[in-house]
Amino acid sequence: MTARPIPEATVARLPVYLRVLVDLAGDGVETVSSEELAELAGVNAAKVRKDLSHLGSYGTRGVGYDVARLRLQMSRALGLVHTWPVVIAGFGNIGRALAKHEGFRERGFPVVAAFDVDPDLVGSTVEGVPVHHPDELTAVVAETGAAIGVIATPAAAAQQAADQFVAAGVRALLNFAPTVLTVPPEVSLRAVDLVVELQILGFHLAQTSEGARRGRRSAS
Amino acid sequence: MTARPIPEATVARLPVYLRVLVDLAGDGVETVSSEELAELAGVNAAKVRKDLSHLGSYGTRGVGYDVARLRLQMSRALGLVHTWPVVIAGFGNIGRALAKHEGFRERGFPVVAAFDVDPDLVGSTVEGVPVHHPDELTAVVAETGAAIGVIATPAAAAQQAADQFVAAGVRALLNFAPTVLTVPPEVSLRAVDLVVELQILGFHLAQTSEGARRGRRSAS
DNA sequence: TAGTGTGAATTTCTTCACAGCG
DNA sequence: CGCTGTGAAGAAATTCACACTA
Structure with missing residues (x-):
């Protein structure tokens, strides 16, 4: 039981x-x-x-x-008896770094495709990852059996990318864009926001340097 | 009060x-x-x-x-009345992507230096960020007044990088390496592990597809 | 005997619900 | 009247401490 x-x-x-x-x-x-x-x-x-x-x-x-x-x-x-194919929306600095990252494939998360609107990128293959136009997203998700969508677009394009992934049947999303996304409850969503992380560290820096400047707290 | x-x-x-x-x-x-x-x-x-x-x-x-x-x-x-200079240890895919990322400087976290052991990189400047040998870390931290250290090295080198940052007086660290770091209590540490994020999503995928296969839970 | 597994206590976080103010 | 600010209730997560067993 x-x-x-x-x-x-x-x-x-x-x-x-x-x-x-x-x-x-x-x-x-x-x-x-x-x-x-x-x-x-x-x-x-x-x-x-x-x-x-x-x-x-x-x-x-x-x-x-x-x-x-x-x-x-x-x-x-953790479901690691399966391999979960990953697709990446947005092939800028972060998207590219993720595509090149060896750790993903090694650990059961092969990057099988990427999407970008840049005509210079569409049609090319970077580190074995083919770059498609976002219009092809649904088809490519279906072909590749992608399970996880990574959103590495600019903030303005992130919700649309999320909507497309959801419409294509992807039920797990990892968002790197600095914006809050809305997805249906059956879709798992995790967010990694690098600036947020730095700002949290900034908060602690401000706290401690302020404390140092102003003296220790009163003992109880 | x-x-x-x-x-x-x-x-x-x-x-x-x-x-x-x-x-x-x-x-x-x-x-x-x-x-x-x-x-x-x-x-x-x-x-x-x-x-x-x-x-x-x-x-x-x-x-x-x-x-x-x-x-x-x-x-x-959040301490954003100050600007907090950031230095990056490890100039691989992720380190480079972070250095190129415009959002950091815009939001008060300029990347002022990077470190790598690769002799081809040391001495070069990428997107305005000079790359130094790790031996120079203490000196560069002092010169630049770096407040935040980002660790983007391989896992095996991450603890050493953390130790060097701490010794140099950096009191806030952001770790991208897939390993648990030990730092003194006065140092703020946050970790971003991309594979961990994917595995958490994998867990939820496994749960829901298992649920779908096996039918709904018993009510009550 | 050393170390797990777990109820119970504690702490932290979230949500409710409403008094009180502009 | 509408919305904040907050005590109090509730839920979740952590930690304690010890019975139990391989």
Whole structure:
């Protein structure tokens, strides 16, 4: 009776655990404790155990977790038994960098096509990735069986790209454009906004330098 | 008596509100309600009001928020009264894409230098960004007054880059390398891992296609 | 005995709902 | 009257602490 709903916070950490497990397996390690795994994943041991318990009971009391077994279960949970073809909308600096990025293919996310409005790019092939005009998006998604759409267009074009992906049946989107997208609830959407990340860091810089200038907080 | 500790969850949303406010100001809008702002930022109105209340009382009951005033307060909270110079360690696909990215300079985060071990790159200047050898990191950080370090090296070199940045006095890091970094508590660290993002999407794809295959969950 | 798995306590975040002000 | 600002309720995530077992 595996009552499934794995918490989102846990889901977001599973890929990190998986990466650590792959590294450990590569080093020939056969067993890890929650403590060791926590150290390597940058979290605490209680969280590791709680997270892993959502996948089932794959540990052995007094011993730890079998690396190979846990890795397999984790891969399965993350859907990595499949390969998920990725298509990229917008072939500017970021889109191109992603297309060239080897890590994606290696980890089961081959970039199979890209789209751009630039006539100089359309029809060309960059690092094995063919660049199409956005008009062909629906057809190319169908042909390639693309599962994930990456949006790397300018902000002004991002919602339209998202709409096209959704209309073409893509149910997972990764948005790099600096704008909020609206998609139907059955579509998974994640956003990576580089300027937002820098501004969050800026907030902390401002806080601490302000604190330094003005003196420490009052002790309670 | 402004008891400051703004919740992290709120801090992460402030940049999104700011972007919306800048857009609104550009459109000549002078006032927004929490409802409108919520719609544009992709959250709900109660959250907007609670978030903004942490900055102070900058709204007018019955009317809404003054766009210009709120924008100013938000910029101040995010430390955007300063410009924060950025340096990039690792000048591969991602590092280069970041260096070329116009949005950073425009929004107060000029990329002032990059580092790479590749002898063909060292000494060159790409899009106005000089590329140095990592040995010069401390000196260049001091000269440029860099406030934020971006790590775009291979995973194996990332911790060393982080250590060098920290030793040079950089107190904010943005890590793109697929590995967990350890830094002292006074250093702010954020991580962007593209493969992790794809794997999270993969999880949801696996869930929903599994659900579709196996039928709906039991009600109750 | 060492370390998992998990209820319970705690903290953090979100949402509700409404008093109060312009 | 309309909308903010906020206590209070609720939900989610984290952490504690320990019974249990390989």
